[in-house]
Amino acid sequence: MKNTTPLVGLLLLCASCSPNEKLAPIGAGGAAPGDAGAVPDASGGGAEGDPFAQLPKIAPTATGRRGAAATVDLRGTLAAIEVLKRGGNAVDAAVAAAGVLGVTDPFSCGIGGGGFMLIYLADGDEVIALDHRETAPSRLEARLYYEGGAPVPFDELVTSGLSVGVPGTVRGWSDALRRYGTLGLGDVLQRAIQVAEAGFDVDETFFEQTGRNLSRFQAITSTKALFLGPDAKPWPVGALFKNPDLAATYRLIAEGGEKAFYEGQVAAAIVAAVKEPPVEPGSALDVRAGVLELSDLRDYETRVRPALSTTYRDYAIYGVGLPSSGGIAVAEALDLLEGYDMAPLTPVEVLHRYLGASRLAFADRGAFLGDPEFVDAPVKGLLSKDYADARRAQIDLAAAPSAAAEPGDPYAFQSDPSPAPGRARKAEGGSAGPKDAGDNETTHITVSDAAGNIVSYTCTIEYEGGNGIVVPGYGFLLNNELTDFTIPPDPSAPHPNVAEPGKRPRSSMSPTIVLKDGKPALALGSPGGSTIITTVLQILVNHIDLGLPIDEALAAPRLSQRNSGDGSTDAETAFLSAPEAEGLASLGHALSDAATLGGEIGAATALRFHGDGTVTAVAEPVRRHGGSAMVEQPR
Template sequence: MKTTTPALGLLFFLCASCSVNEKVAPLGTGGAAPDDAGAVPDASGGGAGDDLFAQLPTITPTATGQRGAAATVDLRGSLAAIEVLKRGGNAVDAAVAAAGVLGVTDPFSCGIGGGGFMLIYLASGDKVIALDHRETAPSRLEAGSYYEDGVPVAFPELVTSGLSVGVPGTVRGWSDALRRYGTLGLGDVLQRAIQVAEAGFDVDPTFFEQTRRNLARFQAITSTRALFLGPDGQPWPVGTIFRNPDLASTYRLIAAGGEKAFYEGQVAAAIVAAVKAPPVEPGSALNVRAGVLELSDLRDYETRVRPALSTTYRDRTLYGIGLPSSGGITVAEALNLLEGYDTATLTPVEVLHRYLGASRLAFADRGALLGDPEFVDVPVKGLLSKDYADSRRALLDLLQAPAAAAAPGDPYAFQRDPSPAPARARKATGRRAGANDAHDNETTHISVSDAAGNIVSYTCTIEDEGGNGIVVPGHGFLLNNELTDFTLLPDPSAPHPNVLEPGKRPRSSMSPTLVFKDGKPELALGSPGGATIITTVLQILVNTIDLGLPIDEALAAPRVSQRNSGDGSTDAETAFLSAPEAEGLTSLGHVLSDAATLGGEIGAATALRFNGDGTVTAVAEPVRRHGGSAMVEQER
């Protein structure tokens, strides 16, 4: 039976670079290990009395106050954002600082081995910007790489492989966001993350459970085993101190050398080596295929600054992320469908019935039509057309839920574009490389605002829980398996908007969202959860706009998710199955499947609400993923 090991003993086994005479203390005591020069990084911007981490506050999922606010899945992530705001940084600075810390404390969901989408509202110019740092397919990776003997490679074997790794975009995304819209540099905002990685943090139930669910593949990868498992090959117990000095060193390189330190030099070489020759334990039965990533792929990676996707819903204006994320378009199309109903006259069951039907139709279009806009001509204007929604709404049966998947529509007729509809976009169908284009509790969402009115809604990820399972040796971070978001067809030569092509960005579901009313910010929100990100954001919007729930209740409410399943079934959280609305939906023909088979939870959202009295309310999950953390810069 495994017993809890004293922290110092744990640290000795965690990394060969640790020495028994290193001073180690958890952040709760304010301690920090010395850096290479023997000095402790000053992340507080002041004396010891200014260090917000010296005594960690109580975790709360809701906070209301003035000036800035932050909500993340983890207390240290939220605290890092608030710390930067109190030092005078803006919301962009704070969001990157939070993401850096989450790369340490939530490494199975996000980190510098992945990518994301950052939605930024700049109050001074009253404009919304979408910063795309989604991963891209390597230049030598072809669609046929995912097939053997004419058959698609099994999903688990694709996930844990070099083949699934997209060129990471996070570091360049952080750098571009700070350079364009921030006030601080990478060297400033990463200091707290460096300290957290060195000093350590106590393993919580979420960290332990994530490690345990990935145990078999973590045991099979030498670098991953050395970092995330104890000397007996088992997860570190809850309550022990986990440190990641290799990640601290990598962050230091980036802090000193900027993005070039990641995309060129020793870090880039280590990434390429891990992809081309995965560090598999000798004798392991796990088939970990090699990838084809090149140094040039990393060196040439670029972020994209794109126009934010904009739509209206009732008396609100919504902004989201456009392609290559499907999130903004799918949410907008579903809302357009719902807009045809006066929800004020409907019961909650009737509203939910329409929400599920609208989501089904929007997902039908998503699956058939959406892909990287640099590779496929997507009829975005048609999909967002209110007239198109009017034509599709007739397919919503108000009396009975369908028992089969919906077919995609024809938005080209509403495109107001003389070009013909491309046949391949309308006719091709397929599935994600994964067995279920559905549910993944990982990824994470950060919601931040500052006193000047700037807002960041930021979703970042390494894709599935634990990414591709490979820690880059000597550098302390997991690589993504983002390329499994491409669509696999029975025939590798068949066309589809989301098939794998060199340099292409796989379709995403990430849905960072901003809501404005009367020209003023009202909400910022987003969630992890694979394709359920879209339904989570959509249901929270319906809960608060149509059903009138306060934002904390709207976010905490039990969830149901309809993603155009083949048999018509709808995933439902266990808590929803015991709610009165479940019986009402069942009477309308809905088949509710317990999401316990998918991990039990749908999404793990965070949100901000900007109140009429000038205060802001930050909200995180109260229960999902053992609860998140919401904080404000100045409590009221």
């Protein structure tokens, strides 16, 4: 996990972060799944110059030349930089980092989940989106989410086989490397294998996440055996944590490619865990079985989609489109904000407009958006500048509303206004659900290389700890991504995001790449459930409109307005004591302490590209106990 050296005074220590040019040797042999005793010494033997044998100190900001990387975890960032220094490109490095994070940050991401990878290809000057979002099994029906005519309680659905979507991560990695990388899975997974076998010291984040999930982890035999100590309690901070089962699974994938995951023993174990959850005998936890089949895994496909884009002032903003709502919501909010001249405004006035734009974007998000292979969403209308001009009038510059906003009518602003005006107004709005209020997980990786390629990659297993079920003998948690489907109170109610076989649930992931004058300017993203959208949006506003340097824009206290029913806005604890809080309160904003988010919103990473050819990599200095940023050639 992350190095636990205090962050104070470490900004100047980045120059000591100099990963060696070659991978440290990996121990020979391998452990069979479940064979915890056959763990080779893969620590690198303390090889001189090996950064994994003697970890460099963590720094949340680094500036220099050539490649750069930022993640939530020191080892993840190291893995990316190491691949770059070996000659790999940004795609190779991003997958290497994700593989390591699957070991050290297993409650946020891993091969049991999915994600969206946004890639800028310098050679072709294009931005593409690789969608490896999880899909609903072929036998899933919306009625399975209702019992006695009412929706299954959210807390019960989370820890169940019914919440598991077909994992897309491994096929996403494989397709990304095959199409855009220079290395194979066998190359980029070597560090992840080593870290899983050699182990790492449990840090505060790992300990706290385990503690928050303690009761359900205790109820699942495989999860209890892996993530809890002999006393069935969280491993203490400083304890050495190893995952030989995951190392063996990674080896199977490294040697056999994606088929080793989607067919054969791993696939069979996944299906068994979903259909017959390994519940501790005598547990009171009701863990419902799912309907995943081997054919669902075998037939899973990624999607390569054109990046979604808009302009904001003199910037070109690129994001991912449906089935993620993130890029659309961020773009719509920016279109709304573009109508204001921010230069003469106070920070309070800028934030007031930011909150108003976010409220309207979330109202539209909730009403119209779903998997594009199932829903003809009015994306062109939502991203029309004319629609933004008309919708902007709903933002009251004098006072904040005390109720949720209604969705607009984007159909009138595109060439095929199919539904009758107002029809979509009957759909459920964009109010925050139970998960939106408490989910601060997922993770984001931002990487660039010396050739100018960029990857902004958000990957996840959804809720903190996913569905809570470790696949027995294979060392990874399954996702609970299908809880991202909308479950209306009435099972017959239509909605663009209701569950259907083969459908991808609507996401909030918002990996973003920004160009200016045709050249890369910024790349960023964040975890945090639906607060991902507001986190990315606020960082852009902080940097572009308020003129904050990227490290300050990312570190600044956050607000999240997601069209809540009572009009209230989640505010980080740090914001509530800021002068701007009083100013917003005077405009009628009801600020709610984001206590259910641990007082924090998001855990972003970013890269800022400068005109002199240098790049600044930035991770969180405090949130989630701080992240890690590095460059190939420190300044």
